[in-house]
Amino acid sequence: MSAIQLQLFREQTQSGLTYQHLHIQINTQDGLIVPADLKNLFLPEEMVWSQGVVIEGKAPIWLYAYLVHACHPAAWVACFDPRLGEPTPQSGGAVVIATHTREVALGEVLKVNLPAAIFRKTTGT
């Protein structure tokens, strides 16, 4: 298994906008990764570039930077921030950092719910 796993989920924002949720999962035993792990890292083949992407997961800033650049063709790109959501257990804000569409604006905070599937430990799945 590669050190970095990317999972893609089809989701909707709380206001009903369809998007793709790109979850970063670090698979090493100690949670540490090295720059060379980027060399064999590819976005999921099922990416739909006509839609927006929310990138989420605990990872070094350089991994986010790589993914943001790789996702440039998407309609828009946002980064999840757990500090910006509603007071429900899976709600957070996705900050739009790039956009090619009028659907969303740069700096806009999209209210999103984290996909249930990413909670493997707290739900026992």
Added chain:
Amino acid sequence: MNTITLQKQVELQVTELKTEMGIYQTLAINLVMFRELIKTDVLAQIKLPDELDLSREVILDGQAPTWLYANLVERCWQAPWIGCHAAKEKLIVVIQTRISTISIGDAIPVLLNRTPCPAILIGGSPDSGKSVLSNALRFNLMKTGAVGRVFVHRASWDGEGNWAYEGANRDLVKKLIVENEFRLHEHPETAKLIPNFFKYHSSAVQNLREVVDLVLVDVGGKPQTEKAPLVEQCTHYIIISKESDAIPKWHELCHPNLQPLAVIRSVRQKREEVLQKQPFLEIIDGRWREGEIQSVPDILLENVLTVLHA
């Protein structure tokens, strides 16, 4: 909020980083309003400095929310290559390239050679308030204006970060911490993993000490001997413990190379009592609850500030 105020939240400066491969153009990010999460509206207002040359490489450097960093990556997309300064590893990590001599995932060693700043180890028994104290100290030290960059390095395998103390959604914070922890002490290969883990964190503290003005090192809840390489990279220590029996073991771990700054006997009640000031500060204090950025006792803050002038 008007444009000027928004722009005042973030300062972008063109500097340079010296590396083993040459000197590289660097875009340094400085958050002016460190006291709170900056407003996301700032993304629409940010302008790259006029002197940033996008026909050259761009290295991004500094502490900032992921989404601000990500936006700057987007704004620099036309540069021949982009790297991020990974301060803990003392490396530049290449994240995009249009030239044949540099590849994505390349790591370029950075040459700093600055005088290392002080590093304060923060130890104590589990659930005594180490992480809350670390974050509160960072916040209050920077608020004094007496110190530039304070970095909290968490040398433990739990899933916490500064974000965990800045969000109102406590349920989500708790879930994310659990999801992102790597419980090495329960792993079948724990005997191999734990020493390597602390060697990595020892190196990280050593590197951070050349980048910032003060490093606070949260070392987790047990004074194991495996932490010796990490201890060696620190200069001072603070013990915060709700268990009196645990305090001598922490002194033992840090003695004689680290200078004791304070012992905080952590209690659940709201209480603040000074037990001694010499040879190190010893207090009883009960303010270390999760979920909000706390104040720290003035006497402790003054005590910590002394290390900057030693």
